[in-house]
Amino acid sequence: MTNRPLRKAVRLTLSYVLLSLAALFCIYPALWVLLSSFRPGDMLFSETLLPTSFTLLHYRQLFENYPFAEWYVNTFKIAIISTVISTVLVMMTGYVFSMFRFTGRKNLMSMLLALGLFPGFMSMIAVYILLNQMNLLNTHAAVIIVSAAGAPLFFLFSKSYFDTIPRSLVEAARIDGAGHMNTFFRMILPLSKPLLVYVVLMNFTGPFTDFIFARLVLRTPEKKTLAVGLYDIVTDRTKLQFTMFAAGCVLIAVPITALFLLLQRYLVAGLTSGAEKG
Amino acid sequence: MEKRSIIELRRPFLSGCRTSAVLSVLVMGAGQLNNRQYGKGIALMLLHLAGLYVAIAKLPHAVWALVTLGETSARLEKVGKVYQQVIGDHSIYLLVEGLIMIFLMFLLLAVYVLNIRDAYRCARLREEGMPLHTFRQTLHFLLDYRFPQIAIAIPVLGILFFTVMPIVFMILLAFTDFTRSHMPPAQLINWHGLETFRDIFRLRVWSETFYGVTLWTLLWAVASTLTCFAAGFVIALAVQQKDIRFKKFWRTIFILPYAIPLFVSTLILRNVFNGQFGPVNDYLELMGFGRVPWLSDPEWAKLTLVLVNMLLGFPVIMLMIIGVLSTIPGDMYEAADIDGADGLQKLRLITFPTVMYTMMPILIMQFVANINNFNVIYLLTGGNPVNGNYQFAGHTDILITWLYKLSMEQGQYNFASVIGIFIFVLLSGFAVWSIRRTKSFKEERL
Numbered sequence: 001m002t003n004r005p006l007r008k009a010v011r012l013t014l015s016y017v018l019l020s021l022a023a024l025f026c027i028y029p030a031l032w033v034l035l036s037s038f039r040p041g042d043m044l045f046s047e048t049l050l051p052t053s054f055t056l057l058h059y060r061q062l063f064e065n066y067p068f069a070e071w072y073v074n075t076f077k078i079a080i081i082s083t084v085i086s087t088v089l090v091m092m093t094g095y096v097f098s099m100f101r102f103t104g105r106k107n108l109m110s111m112l113l114a115l116g117l118f119p120g121f122m123s124m125i126a127v128y129i130l131l132n133q134m135n136l137l138n139t140h141a142a143v144i145i146v147s148a149a150g151a152p153l154f155f156l157f158s159k160s161y162f163d164t165i166p167r168s169l170v171e172a173a174r175i176d177g178a179g180h181m182n183t184f185f186r187m188i189l190p191l192s193k194p195l196l197v198y199v200v201l202m203n204f205t206g207p208f209t210d211f212i213f214a215r216l217v218l219r220t221p222e223k224k225t226l227a228v229g230l231y232d233i234v235t236d237r238t239k240l241q242f243t244m245f246a247a248g249c250v251l252i253a254v255p256i257t258a259l260f261l262l263l264q265r266y267l268v269a270g271l272t273s274g275a276e277k278g
Numbered sequence: 279m280e281k282r283s284i285i286e287l288r289r290p291f292l293s294g295c296r297t298s299a300v301l302s303v304l305v306m307g308a309g310q311l312n313n314r315q316y317g318k319g320i321a322l323m324l325l326h327l328a329g330l331y332v333a334i335a336k337l338p339h340a341v342w343a344l345v346t347l348g349e350t351s352a353r354l355e356k357v358g359k360v361y362q363q364v365i366g367d368h369s370i371y372l373l374v375e376g377l378i379m380i381f382l383m384f385l386l387l388a389v390y391v392l393n394i395r396d397a398y399r400c401a402r403l404r405e406e407g408m409p410l411h412t413f414r415q416t417l418h419f420l421l422d423y424r425f426p427q428i429a430i431a432i433p434v435l436g437i438l439f440f441t442v443m444p445i446v447f448m449i450l451l452a453f454t455d456f457t458r459s460h461m462p463p464a465q466l467i468n469w470h471g472l473e474t475f476r477d478i479f480r481l482r483v484w485s486e487t488f489y490g491v492t493l494w495t496l497l498w499a500v501a502s503t504l505t506c507f508a509a510g511f512v513i514a515l516a517v518q519q520k521d522i523r524f525k526k527f528w529r530t531i532f533i534l535p536y537a538i539p540l541f542v543s544t545l546i547l548r549n550v551f552n553g554q555f556g557p558v559n560d561y562l563e564l565m566g567f568g569r570v571p572w573l574s575d576p577e578w579a580k581l582t583l584v585l586v587n588m589l590l591g592f593p594v595i596m597l598m599i600i601g602v603l604s605t606i607p608g609d610m611y612e613a614a615d616i617d618g619a620d621g622l623q624k625l626r627l628i629t630f631p632t633v634m635y636t637m638m639p640i641l642i643m644q645f646v647a648n649i650n651n652f653n654v655i656y657l658l659t660g661g662n663p664v665n666g667n668y669q670f671a672g673h674t675d676i677l678i679t680w681l682y683k684l685s686m687e688q689g690q691y692n693f694a695s696v697i698g699i700f701i702f703v704l705l706s707g708f709a710v711w712s713i714r715r716t717k718s719f720k721e722e723r724l
Contacts, residue, residue: 008521015516022513023531025589029546030534032557089433100426108430114706115441119650119678119698123444125691129374130439149436180425209539227541234545242549249546253538260537264530 030253037246058247066229067222072251074140075225079207082144086151086203091196094158095184099170109159116153124216131217138219146213147206154202161195162188197266205256226252295401302397306390309397313404317413322393329386332379340379343372347454351466369467370456374447381443445702451695458689474692484693487668487680495676498583498655499648505588507641510595511633515625517596518603529600536593544657547586548573551658576673579659583674587654595637595644602636603629642712646705652678677701 038054062068097109127146128137136142165188173183189196207214211227218224224232230248233241302309306329307322348367355364400410411419420428452474456467478484517528535543550556551572559569572582606628614624655661661675661683670688671680677697685694 012519012521015519015522018516019513019522019528022509023528026532026535026593029543029550030538032550033542033546089436092429093433096426096429102426105426108434110710112437114702114710115437115445117646117650117705117709118441118445118702119652119681123441123448125370125685126374126377126444126447127440129371130378130443133375133378146440149433149440152433152437153441180421180429205539209541211541227539231541245545249538249542252542256539257534257537260533261530264533 033246033249036243037250039243041243058241058244059251061241061244062247062251066233067224068229068248068251070222071224071226071229074223075207075227076255078140078143078225079204082147082207083200083203085144085148086206087196087199089148089152090155090199090203091158091189091192092184093152093155094162095188097155098159098162098165099167112153113156120213124213127213128216137217138223140218140223142217143207143210143214143225146217147203147210151203158192158195158199161192165191194266197263201259201263204259208252208256295398295405298401299394299398302394306393309394309401313397313400313410315400315410315413315416318396318416322389325386325389329390332382332386336379337383340376344376344380347468348372348462348466352463366463367466368463369454370462373450377443377447377450378439381438448695448698451691452699454692456691457693461689474696478693478696483669487671488697490665490668491671491675491677491680494580494674495649495678498580498651498676499645501584502587502591502648502651503641503645505584506591506595506644507637509588509592510599513592514596514599514603515629518600529597532593532596534593535590540590540653541657543590544586544654547589548658551582551586573659574663576663576665579663579674583655583658586658587648587651590654598637598640599633602633606632639712643709646709646712649676649705650678650701651676652682655679656682 037058038056040053040055040057093112097105131137131142131146136145169187169191170183173187178186207225207227209227211225211231214225215228215231218228221229226248230245230252233248234245298309298312300309301312305323306326307319307324310316310319310322313319347369350364350366352366353364355362404410453469453471454467455470455473459465460467478488513532516522517525517532522528551558553559553569553571553574556572558572563569571578573579610628611624614628619627655674655676656679659672659674661672661679663673665671665673668675670683670690675683678701681694681697681701684690684697
C-alpha cells in the first residue's frame with residue numbers, strides 16, 4: 001500500500017497526457033484552418049504553423065469574388081424556416097407515437113424507421129422531377145420542403161424522450177380542459193427543453209452541411225447556400241485557393257460552433273435523456 | 279310503434295343505413311346528405327367531382343405512361359422542306375408523373391372507403407334514434423378523438439410524396455434499361471425485367487465489384503463503430519475521474535470537432551492528410567520518419583478513413599457515455615472498494631456492463647448508419663484510389679458511394695437502383711429487427 005500516492009500520480013499524469021493528446025487532435029484541424037485563413041498567399045503549404053504575417057485579404061476576396069453575403073443570408077433563411085417546421089413535425093410525430101394508441105401504430109412506426117434508412121440519391125431524381133412539376137426548382141422553398149418532409153422520419157429520439165414524461169401530467173391537462181394542441185405547445189414543449197434544443201440544433205445544422213441535394217436544386221449563384229457555394233469553390237479545379245477555402249470554412253463554422261458552445265449544457269442533457277434506455 | 283321496430287330488427291336489404299351506404303358508393307357524400315349531414319356531404323361531393331375530373335382527364339394517360347414508358351422517341355421529321363427536331367416522350371418524366379397520379383388515386387380511394395363506412399355508421403346511429411353530429415360537432419370530434427391520426431397525417435403525407443414515391447420510383451428503375459446509352463429525352467427507356475439483377479450477379483466485372491465493395495462496407499461499418507465507441511469510452515472515463523480537474527473545459531474541447539460542420543472538417547482533414555503537401559507528412563518528415571501515402575495507398579486510405587471517422591465521431595459517443603456514467607450510483611463503487619476490488623475489476627464488473635446496457639441499441643443504430651456513411655468517404659477519398667478490377671468503383675468505395683458514382687457520374691441508373699434495393703434490404707431488416715427488440719419499442723412507458 002506504500003506506493004498508492006505514486007500510482008495515483010502516474011494514473012493522473014497518464015490521464016492528462018491522454019486528454020491533452022486527444023484535445024490536440026480535436027483542436028488542430030480547426031486551429032490550422034483558422035490560421036491558414038489569415039495567411040498571405042493561396043498555398044496550403046507553410047513552413048510554420050503560426051503565420052508570420054496576418055492578412056484579411058481572403059475574407060475580402062470571398063465577399064468580392066463570390067456573392068458570399070447572399071449565401072449567408074440564404075443559408076440562414078433556409079435554416080431558420082426549415083428548422084421551425086422540421087422541429088414541430090419531429091416533436092409532433094414523436095409525441096403522437098408516444099402518447100396515443102391507435103390501430104396500425106406500430107407498423108407505421110417500423111415503416112417510418114425503415115424508410116429513414118433508405119439511400120437518398122436514387123430518389124433524388126424523382127424528387128427533382130416532383131419539384132419540377134411543382135415549379136419549385138432553383139427556389140429555397142424546395143430545399144425547405146424536402147428537408148421538412150424528411151424530418152419526421154427521425155422521430156424515434158423524441159418518442160423515447162416523451163416516453164419518460166409521466167402520462168398523468170397529460171391527463172391532468174386534458175381534464176383541466178386543455179385541447180391537444182394546447183397541451184402539446186404549452187405543456188409538453190416547455191417540459192422537453194433539452195430534447196428541443198437537441199432537435200433544433202440537428203435540424204439547424206442540416207442546411208449548413210447539406211450540399212448534395214441543395215446543389216442539385218439550387219442552380220444560380222445568387223440562390224446558393226454556404227455549403228453549396230463553398231463546395232463549388234473547393235471543387236473548382238481551375239483555381240484551387242486553399243486559404244480562401246479556409247476563410248470560408250471559418251465563416252460557416254462560426255455560427256454553428258457558437259450555437260453548440262452556447263447550448264452545450266442542454267446538449268449533454270438532451271443526448272443522454274433522449275437516448276434509449278435499454 | 280311496436281310494429282316499426284320489429285320491421286327494423288329484420289333489417290331488409292335496403293334499410294335506411296344501407297341506403298345511405300349505397301348512395302355513398304355511387305357518389306361520395308350522397309349518403310351523408312341522406313343522413314341530413316349537409317356540410318360533410320357537400321364537402322365530400324366536391325371532392326368526388328374533383329376526383330372524377332382527375333380520373334377521367336389524367337388517369338388513362340398515367341396508366342399508359344407507366345405501361346409503355348412513352349412510345350414516340352425524339353426524331354427528325356420532315357416538315358415541308360426542312361427537317362425539324364420533334365420532341366418525343368420523356369420516359370422518366372412519364373414514369374414519375376404516372377406514379378404521382380397512382381398515389382393520388384390511392385389517397386382518393388382511401389377517402390372513398392372511409393366515406394362509405396361513415397355513411398353506413400351514421401345512418402345506423404340515426405335509425406337508433408341518436409342525434410347525429412352537426413358539421414361543427416364533427417370537426418370537434420375529429421380534433422378531439424382522432425387527434426393522433428390527424429396530427430400524424432401531415433408528416434405521413436409529406437413522407438408519402440417525398441420519400442415513399444421516390445423509393446417506388448427507384449425500385450421501378452431497377453427493372454428498366456435506363457443507362458447513359460438509353461437516356462431520355464433522346465431515347466425512350468423500356469421495361470426489361472430482371473436483366474439488371476442477373477447482370478450484377480452473373481457478369482464477372484460486376485459481381486467482383488459487388489462482393490468486394492459489400493465486404494469493405496461491412497468491414498468499414500464494424501471498424502468505424504467500434505473505434506468511435508472505444509475512443510469515446512476511454513475519453514469519457516478519463517474525463518469523469520473524480521480527481522481530474524477542468525472537467526468542463528475538456529468536454530468543451532472534445533465537442534469542437536462535432537460542432538464544426540462535417541463536410542468542412544472532412545475537407546480540412548483531407549488537406550491535413552494530403553500525401554504531398556499535408557502538414558502531417560511534413561511533421562513526420564521533420565521528425566525523421568518517411569512520408570506516408572495516407573490517401574493514395576489502398577490499405578493506408580482505409581486506415582485513414584477509420585481514423586478520421588473516429589476523430590469526427592467519438593465526441594457524440596463520449597457525451598452519451600458521460601451521461602450514462604453520471605447515472606451509476608456512487609455507493610456501488612464504495613461497496614466494491616470495501617470488497618477490495620481494484621480499478622480494473624470495478625471497470626469490468628460495474629462500469630462496462632452498465633454502459634453497454636444503455637449503449638447497445640445506439641451502437642446498433644450507429645452501425646447501421648455507418649453502412650450508409652456517405653459523407654466521410656465521399657469527401658475524404660472520393661472512393662479512391664482507383665481499383666482496376668472494379669466496375670466504376672475505387673478501393674475505398676462503400677456501397678452507397680458506389681451507388682452515387684453509378685448514378686450521378688456514370689449514368690448507370692438501373693444498376694444503381696439494384697444496389698439501392700440491396701442496401702435497403704440489408705439495412706431495414708437489420709434496423710427494424712434491432713429497434714423492435716429495444717425496450718422503448720416493446721414496453722413503451724417506462
